[in-house]
Amino acid sequence: MKLTIKTQVEQDYLTVKNGFDASLFKKLSPPFPPVKLLRFDGSKKGDLVSLELNFLAFKQTWTSEITEDQTNEKEFYFVDEGVKLPFFLKSWRHKHRIIQSGDQSIIRDEIQYQAPFGLLTLLLYPALLLQFAYRIPVYKKIFKRKA
Template sequence: MRLKINTRINAPLELVQEHFAQDLFEQLNPPFPKAAVLVYEGNYPGARVELEIDFLLFKQKWISEITTVQKEPDNYSFIDEGRQLPFFLKNWHHHHLLLKKGVQTEIVDDIQFSSGNSLLDLLLYPGLLIQFLYRKPIYKSYFNSLSKSLR
């Protein structure tokens, strides 16, 4: 199943790319389920991000690996793929794309996931959609404050 969210940011591509790192990632953490960052190696091929996700009654480990990075004058992207996922997910492919839009940047979260069961995928979709819609105002606030502090 595919989930795609676009967010326009009032910050230049170079700034967004430079600060698309652990500090931002931790701020994107939704209220539920909480995720503790155990390892964050960066956004380069082979880098790992390891999380412990707290579902209140149980915790699950999530490990993703950055498999691809692409940098061009008008865009920057990287892909993280799930290597160890919570029991209800079998596949995770998250394409992070930053697109230069004049003096702004568009952040695209393009996610393909599968539980291995089409019905469960449909049930997971609304929760994942909410998780990624939650990021939109955080992206805007985070990069707006960064842009102001650099002026």
């Protein structure tokens, strides 16, 4: 299943690129499930990001590896792919794109995922959509043009 979320922000793509750090990652986490950042190497190929999802009755570890990253004159992107996923996911690929748009930029989350069975893949879509929609006002606030 594919999911794409786009957010226009007021800063240029290289400034936004430099803001993609552990601090931003923590701010992007929605209230539920609570997320504990276990490891954050960065957003370069070979880096790992590991977190713990707390579903109150149980916890799940999610570890992704950055498998690609590139910066050119118009865009920066990196791809994280799940290497250890929560039980409800069979595969995960998330391409984070920051695209220059005039003197602003667009943050584009392109997600491909699959659950262990088809019905669950469909049922996860609205939950994932909400999780990533939560990021829109956070991105807009953090990457607001400085006065």
